[in-house]
Amino acid sequence: MIVSKNVSLIYSDKTQALVDVNLDISPGELVYITGPSGSGKTSLLKLIMGIESPTTGTLSVLGKSINDSGMMGIRKIRRSIGPVFQEFKLIEGRTSLENVMIGMRFLGIKPKQMKAVANETLENVGLGHKKLSKVENLSWGESQRVAIARAVARKPSLILADEPTGNLDYDNAINILKLLKSFRNDNTTVIITTHATHLIKDEQEATFIRVDNGRITIERRYR
Amino acid sequence: MRSFLFNFGYFIKESGRVIRLNLMSNIFSVLGTGLILFLLGIVITGTDIGNRLVIMLNEEAEVNGYFSENITAEEREALADKIGSMDGVRSTRIVDEDEAKRRMEDILGEEAKILELFDENPFEAFIEIRIDIDATDYVIDGVKNSPGIEYVRDNREVLEKIQDITYALKILGYLMMAAVGITTLIILSHMIRQGIYNNKDQINTLRLLGSPGTFISFPYILTGLFLTLLGGILAALSISFIINGAYNGIGGTIPFISLPPREELINKMFILLPGLSMALGLLGSLFGLSSIREK
Ligand SMILES: Nc1ncnc2c1ncn2[C@@H]1O[C@H](COP(=O)(O)OP(=O)(O)OP(=O)(O)O)[C@@H](O)[C@H]1O
Numbered sequence: 001m002i003v004s005k006n007v008s009l010i011y012s013d014k015t016q017a018l019v020d021v022n023l024d025i026s027p028g029e030l031v032y033i034t035g036p037s038g039s040g041k042t043s044l045l046k047l048i049m050g051i052e053s054p055t056t057g058t059l060s061v062l063g064k065s066i067n068d069s070g071m072m073g074i075r076k077i078r079r080s081i082g083p084v085f086q087e088f089k090l091i092e093g094r095t096s097l098e099n100v101m102i103g104m105r106f107l108g109i110k111p112k113q114m115k116a117v118a119n120e121t122l123e124n125v126g127l128g129h130k131k132l133s134k135v136e137n138l139s140w141g142e143s144q145r146v147a148i149a150r151a152v153a154r155k156p157s158l159i160l161a162d163e164p165t166g167n168l169d170y171d172n173a174i175n176i177l178k179l180l181k182s183f184r185n186d187n188t189t190v191i192i193t194t195h196a197t198h199l200i201k202d203e204q205e206a207t208f209i210r211v212d213n214g215r216i217t218i219e220r221r222y223r
Numbered sequence: 224m225r226s227f228l229f230n231f232g233y234f235i236k237e238s239g240r241v242i243r244l245n246l247m248s249n250i251f252s253v254l255g256t257g258l259i260l261f262l263l264g265i266v267i268t269g270t271d272i273g274n275r276l277v278i279m280l281n282e283e284a285e286v287n288g289y290f291s292e293n294i295t296a297e298e299r300e301a302l303a304d305k306i307g308s309m310d311g312v313r314s315t316r317i318v319d320e321d322e323a324k325r326r327m328e329d330i331l332g333e334e335a336k337i338l339e340l341f342d343e344n345p346f347e348a349f350i351e352i353r354i355d356i357d358a359t360d361y362v363i364d365g366v367k368n369s370p371g372i373e374y375v376r377d378n379r380e381v382l383e384k385i386q387d388i389t390y391a392l393k394i395l396g397y398l399m400m401a402a403v404g405i406t407t408l409i410i411l412s413h414m415i416r417q418g419i420y421n422n423k424d425q426i427n428t429l430r431l432l433g434s435p436g437t438f439i440s441f442p443y444i445l446t447g448l449f450l451t452l453l454g455g456i457l458a459a460l461s462i463s464f465i466i467n468g469a470y471n472g473i474g475g476t477i478p479f480i481s482l483p484p485r486e487e488l489i490n491k492m493f494i495l496l497p498g499l500s501m502a503l504g505l506l507g508s509l510f511g512l513s514s515i516r517e518k
Pocket residue numbers: 011012013015016017035036037038039040041042043044163195
């Protein structure tokens with residue numbers, strides 16, 4: 001699913017964001033990435049999405065090499081990923097429904113089906129009543145749910161959620177994590193980054209990647 | 224491809240949004256392209272009319288050879304036959320004194336009374352020689368040097384003048400075409416670039432979601448096509464308005480100049496200008512789009 005060998009990432013301003021990362025994540029895994037601010041969590045997700053390419057080492061995602069894929073190849077990989085960005089990146093001036101549909105438009109889905117799935121997904125994340133609201137009028141938590149709906153409505157093989165619990169109170173954070181976990185299945189990997197280690201400390205069936213100063217340690221906790 | 228068909232409604236909505244986002248400058252760019260296409264249309268129409276005149280006058284190109292005095296009727300006939308067999312001569316016909324007078328009476332109409340002042344018929348007989356316009360010089364020389372011909376009259380100067388004007392119009396047409404093309408491309412690609420700039424967040428998000436470039440670009444191409452097409456139609460409408468006005472104004476006042484049928488001119492504008500504007504619109508948007516080609 002995701003395999004990296006000795007990957008490091010140095011930004012153009014010489015910031016060393018990731019050092020010697022070795023990963024092997026299987027289909028259907030639930031992965032938490034934790035670590036202090038600035039440790040490199042988002043950078044790791046950027047590599048997986050092909051937003052940045054490894055400075056050294058090799059990385060493959062969904063069976064395709066990120067190193068060797070051109071722009072077209074990277075876009076193709078992205079079509080199988082459902083990203084929930086730290087800052088959501090919803091498209092303003094559009095309704096929640098339109099935002100969810102826009103992630104599905106170029107996947108060859110019939111318009112009717114697309115609309116049905118988008119509606120259903122919004123109901124599923126508890127936003128059925130807001131589907132015709134413009135996204136700029138939604139609350140933080142609501143926006144986040146739209147972002148999640150957009151990510152999962154396209155039935156991705158890999159869900160990447162960057163800091164979905166940030167800015168949420170305890171109950172809402174727990175609920176969002178629950179929601180995200182509910183999309184994990186044998187074919188769908190879910191990767192979540194979070195500062196809030198206390199929210200996941202009791203997790204019994206997951207993989208934990210701790211990032212510290214660009215270096216990772218992996219702990220697999222399965223009963 | 225399937226995604227393309229499925230999303231056609233979305234593309235149209237999107238390009239509508241792109242246009243509304245910058246409504247004022249889009250309106251001005253439509254007016255701008257419309258105006259230059261209008262100028263182009265005027266020049267093309269002018270060239271068409273000029274060409275028509277030249278063709279018409281070419282068909283009527285003739286020189287008249289006047290006889291020397293004391294030439295017999297047989298000699299006249301022989302001379303007409305001889306000239307008729309020269310290269311570049313299409314036909315010859317003798318116009319005798321009486322016919323020459325009758326023609327003048329026709330032209331003068333009411334005023335023909337003035338001819339009654341003459342005791343004798345003041346008109347001379349001549350040979351009417353229809354010629355190929357290209358052979359004008361050659362034929363004139365030949366006729367002039369034929370024994371029995373006193374002098375030659377021709378309408379070459381008029382013809383050449385019209386030919387020159389038409390040629391100049393044609394050149395102007397090509398220059399205009401180039402100018403229109405370049406200007407439209409610049410206006411349009413600037414508009415598209417601005418549209419893209421205003422939507423850069425959205426475009427970036429679409430990229431992150433894995434959208435193919437064609438999907439991102441298509442609404443902008445539609446926008447470009449629509450804006451220039453609108454300009455083209457505007458130009459065609461104004462020109463047809465002017466052609467109609469001019470034809471109605473001229474009415475029957477200069478009946479001996481046969482202008483091209485007005486429908487022909489107008490139809491040409493309605494095919495040419497929108498067609499050209501669409502082609503330019505496509506090119507301009509592609510031009511503008513080339514500025515977003517990166518990661
Ligand atoms: N585009 C960039 N150019 C240069 N440096 C960058 C860039 N993006 C991130 N960095 C730096 O790389 C390091 C890792 O950043 P990253 O965003 O991955 O951290 P993070 O773990 O996601 O932090 P947070 O928890 O605050 O989101 C930081 O020092 C950051 O300043």
